[in-house]
Amino acid sequence: MRLFLGEKVHYLPGARRVAGWLLFGLLAGCGGGGGGDDAAPVQISTDAITFSAAGPSADVPAAQTFTATFGDDVVQLSVIHSGDAIASTSSVLNGRSAQITVVPASPTSVGPGAFVGAVAVTGYTCADSTCSRMAAGSTATLPVSYQVSPVLLSVAPYVETAGVSDTVIVRGQGLRAFNISGVRFGDTAATTFTVNTAGTELSATHPALAAGSYVIHLDSTNHTGEIPSNVTLKVVDPVAYAATTLDHLPSTTAVRSLVYDFERQALITVSDAAGGSIARYQYANGAWSAPTQAASSFLDAALSADGTQLFAISQTNLAALDAVALTWGNSVAAPSLATNSFLKNIVVGYDNRALITTSLTTSGSTQGYIYDPPTGVIGLNGTGLNNATPTMSSSGAAAVVSQGDATLTSDVPVYVYAAAGNALSASAVSLRQNAVAPAVNRSITRVVLNGTKVYDGSFALLGTLPDTTAAVVFKSDGTRAYAYDTAAAGILVYDTSVDRDEAAYAALGAATPLAADPGAGVRMIITPDNGTLFVAGAARILVQPTPAL
Amino acid sequence: MNSQKLYLSASLLAALQLASHIAAAAEPAQRAVQATNYSLGLIASDSDTKDSTSNGTFGLGGSANMPIGNLFGASLAGSYSRTTARTSDVLFDVASQTSSRQTCRFNNSDASLSVFARKPTLGRISASYGKGNVKSDCGDESVFVSTGDDTMGIDYYKVGAEAYLWDFTFGAVHTSTEPEDGEKLESDIFSASWYPLDSLKVTLSGGDLYDQDTYGIEIEHQPEFMGNSLGVALGYSVIDRDQEIGTINFSVVFHFGTKVELKTRDRQYR
Numbered sequence: 032m033r034l035f036l037g038e039k040v041h042y043l044p045g046a047r048r049v050a051g052w053l054l055f056g057l058l059a060g061c062g063g064g065g066g067g068d069d070a071a072p073v074q075i076s077t078d079a080i081t082f083s084a085a086g087p088s089a090d091v092p093a094a095q096t097f098t099a100t101f102g103d104d105v106v107q108l109s110v111i112h113s114g115d116a117i118a119s120t121s122s123v124l125n126g127r128s129a130q131i132t133v134v135p136a137s138p139t140s141v142g143p144g145a146f147v148g149a150v151a152v153t154g155y156t157c158a159d160s161t162c163s164r165m166a167a168g169s170t171a172t173l174p175v176s177y178q179v180s181p182v183l184l185s186v187a188p189y190v191e192t193a194g195v196s197d198t199v200i201v202r203g204q205g206l207r208a209f210n211i212s213g214v215r216f217g218d219t220a221a222t223t224f225t226v227n228t229a230g231t232e233l234s235a236t237h238p239a240l241a242a243g244s245y246v247i248h249l250d251s252t253n254h255t256g257e258i259p260s261n262v263t264l265k266v267v268d269p270v271a272y273a274a275t276t277l278d279h280l281p282s283t284t285a286v287r288s289l290v291y292d293f294e295r296q297a298l299i300t301v302s303d304a305a306g307g308s309i310a311r312y313q314y315a316n317g318a319w320s321a322p323t324q325a326a327s328s329f330l331d332a333a334l335s336a337d338g339t340q341l342f343a344i345s346q347t348n349l350a351a352l353d354a355v356a357l358t359w360g361n362s363v364a365a366p367s368l369a370t371n372s373f374l375k376n377i378v379v380g381y382d383n384r385a386l387i388t389t390s391l392t393t394s395g396s397t398q399g400y401i402y403d404p405p406t407g408v409i410g411l412n413g414t415g416l417n418n419a420t421p422t423m424s425s426s427g428a429a430a431v432v433s434q435g436d437a438t439l440t441s442d443v444p445v446y447v448y449a450a451a452g453n454a455l456s457a458s459a460v461s462l463r464q465n466a467v468a469p470a471v472n473r474s475i476t477r478v479v480l481n482g483t484k485v486y487d488g489s490f491a492l493l494g495t496l497p498d499t500t501a502a503v504v505f506k507s508d509g510t511r512a513y514a515y516d517t518a519a520a521g522i523l524v525y526d527t528s529v530d531r532d533e534a535a536y537a538a539l540g541a542a543t544p545l546a547a548d549p550g551a552g553v554r555m556i557i558t559p560d561n562g563t564l565f566v567a568g569a570a571r572i573l574v575q576p577t578p579a580l
Numbered sequence: 581m582n583s584q585k586l587y588l589s590a591s592l593l594a595a596l597q598l599a600s601h602i603a604a605a606a607e608p609a610q611r612a613v614q615a616t617n618y619s620l621g622l623i624a625s626d627s628d629t630k631d632s633t634s635n636g637t638f639g640l641g642g643s644a645n646m647p648i649g650n651l652f653g654a655s656l657a658g659s660y661s662r663t664t665a666r667t668s669d670v671l672f673d674v675a676s677q678t679s680s681r682q683t684c685r686f687n688n689s690d691a692s693l694s695v696f697a698r699k700p701t702l703g704r705i706s707a708s709y710g711k712g713n714v715k716s717d718c719g720d721e722s723v724f725v726s727t728g729d730d731t732m733g734i735d736y737y738k739v740g741a742e743a744y745l746w747d748f749t750f751g752a753v754h755t756s757t758e759p760e761d762g763e764k765l766e767s768d769i770f771s772a773s774w775y776p777l778d779s780l781k782v783t784l785s786g787g788d789l790y791d792q793d794t795y796g797i798e799i800e801h802q803p804e805f806m807g808n809s810l811g812v813a814l815g816y817s818v819i820d821r822d823q824e825i826g827t828i829n830f831s832v833v834f835h836f837g838t839k840v841e842l843k844t845r846d847r848q849y850r
Contacts, residue, residue, distance in 0.1 A: 072823060105725055106725055106726065106759060107686075107716055107718075107732070108723055109665070109684045109722070110720070111667055111681075111684055112671070112719060113681040113682060119720045120719060120720050120721070121720060121721050124725060127725075129723075151633075151670040153633055153684070155686075155716075157757070157759075157765065158625075158819075158825070159789075160755040160765075160789060161734065161738075161755060161757055162714065162736070162757055163661075163690045163712055163734075164686065164688045164714075165663055166627045166635070166827065167629040167632045167635055167665060167825070168823060169631065169632050169822070170670040
């Protein structure tokens with residue numbers, strides 16, 4: 032080490048060292064004070080911001096603003112945010128303050144739930160005398176909370192029987208986004224409920240209710256305020272229809288399907304009259320009215336999930352008719368129909384989407400369709416089936432679809448349509464369908480295929496019905512099967528609550544005779560209150576109180 | 581505080597200048613800059629603001645120093661760096677799969693020209709002009725208060741004086757900074773450097789910025805085993821305010837061509 036004066040030394044002169052420390056000390060000591068006048072911390076005008084939306088389809092809540100004030104040392108104001116609650120922020124400077132706007136995320140984009148976010152406002156100052164880089168000054172952080180309420184879409188069935196406890200399915204969105212602690216029908220609490228994993232539906236059991244309308248409410252322990260709902264369960268008194276006969280429309284030679292409007296006590300038939308007609312028989316004041324009708328080569332029809340419309344199909348089109356007046360609404364053509372194929376049957380699930388099967392003039396597989404009423408679109412469902420015949424459960428949750436015909440050399444699978452995903456999947460059972468449509472009970476714990484084979488919900492064969500069964504329906508709980516038997520010329524009742532180990536079921540009691548012969552090609556339905564059977568054939572329609580067995 | 585510092589510094593300078601005349605009489609004539617030389621280095625710093633964000637800066641800096649006759653010299657310097665704020669300090673953990681925590685970054689660039697007069701045995705007086713630019717990228721909107729947009733230009737002027745006394749260097753710099761469309765910022769920094777070894781310098785500094793006291797200490801070393809071409813500096817500075825800002829600085833600089841000891845470099849080459 033060489034010093035200025037050329038003297039080579041190996042240590043520092045003591046006096047200089049002392050002087051050095053002394054000078055450093057003086058320099059350090061001259062600072063003092065602190066806490067500058069210009070360094071006022073960033074301050075904001077509010078402690079928190081809260082947004083709320085009534086559901087994922089609701090409008091984006093209005094943006095909220097707050098004011099930030101800051102000191103003279105701030106050269107840059109940073110407004111940053113995090114969390115799902117916030118879509119964006121913006122700021123407008125005005126001197127030493129800024130108006131900061133917080134825009135919440137779209138309810139559609141985040142979906143139902145409780146979301147949080149934060150906005151941090153930091154005033155950056157020059158870190159050195161030439162401002163060559165920035166250093167953070169103070170920061171004010173604002174918490175943001177955002178509640179997007181779950182939404183209730185529908186209840187299925189939308190009509191229930193007064194005085195009877197039963198289970199309904201409530202569809203919705205975000206039912207797991209909050210802690211659902213209870214379900215109420217009006218002011219009456221559900222006895223039990225479960226929410227599916229996806230949070231898209233809940234199954235709730237209501238106690239016996241009096242006739243009326245009940246808005247369905249969800250109680251939540253962590254939702255601020257009442258969860259919005261306008262989904263209403265209608266409860267109607269059962270009607271004890273007297274046994275009677277109803278005449279078809281003139282020139283009817285075949286009945287294609289029967290539909291019962293439980294809410295309005297009306298029977299709807301689809302027949303071949305005038306090439307394909309719908310007839311509606313209204314029951315009022317103890318009597319059935321003459322039918323109102325609509326004709327347009329209709330082949331089948333089904334009520335919409337809320338009962339307001341009747342979706343009717345012709346060979347190539349779907350028409351949405353008013354369920355009461357039968358006036359026409361939208362009509363949509365089925366796209367990409369295979370050559371020589373036509374629409375065959377329609378059923379509607381609890382999501383109000385319709386499954387439409389197709390048929391060929393000869394045996395063969397063709398794709399069916401899914402109709403989505405909100406968009407008015409009919410789209411191919413991607414599954415090829417052979418002249419398939421669906422029967423929807425009264426809950427609307429699923430349909431059993433049989434297919435094929437006697438000309439086939441081997442059996443073909445029976446399918447199950449799940450309304451939850453609008454998907455068809457093959458069951459473990461294969462057969463060649465005959466003229467008897469499948470029958471299912473409300474919760475699909477019992478199934479009858481080809482009018483003779485009784486299965487449980489897993490398609491395990493329980494027993495058989497006579498080959499003379501021309502039409503069959505289940506009591507809603509599946510404990511009874513009511514069959515129109517051509518040999519007995521009446522209604523036979525079977526106890527399907529028991530497993531017959533694939534043996535034949537024995538009828539309970541004698542056959543209940545009908546008031547008249549319904550004719551060929553019998554179709555049969557049962558009212559949701561289980562009190563009445565409607566049996567229709569080529570000759571007439573029979574209203575038959577359900578045998579009390 | 582400022583008047584106190586000025587008084588102290590003026591007194592020190594006068595005393596040191598007098599003493600330095602004695603030393604100068606024994607030295608051969610030396611130029612303000614012995615030879616044109618260049619430096620290039622990495623600069624890094626980490627600032628932490630109490631109850632606010634911390635941020636890190638990393639960049640490159642370089643300088644060229646050249647003589648202008650015997651008495652004068654000039655220096656061209658430039659730097660580019662990026663500052664990234666650690667916003668997790670202020671945005672509590674609410675990020676999710678569908679949203680992320682926003683960040684804040686600054687791109688800083690700076691160039692300056694200095695001219696100075698120096699007697700290596702006495703000291704140096706200098707004047708500088710520099711231009712800088714800071715561009716921010718913070719959240720949805722980045723706004724500089726003076727410009728109203730995401731960039732801000734900076735002009736600054738410096739005048740400074742240094743006095744060399746044995747193993748000590750005392751300096752004072754006045755800086756006038758004019759942010760684009762903003763109010764002028766005046767600041768002073770006083771420093772005292774001590775060379776316990778010719779390859780090691782310890783600098784204490786104090787000053788004011790926005791009427792806030794600033795303090796700093798820096799140790800710079802030029803290891804001999806690196807051939808006196810590489811300088812390493814480590815420093816810590818504090819802006820004394822309610823939300824105290826502490827900054828650790830670190831730099832590694834390579835000096836091209838000139839292999840001289842640190843004290844010689846400081847007093848005869850830059």
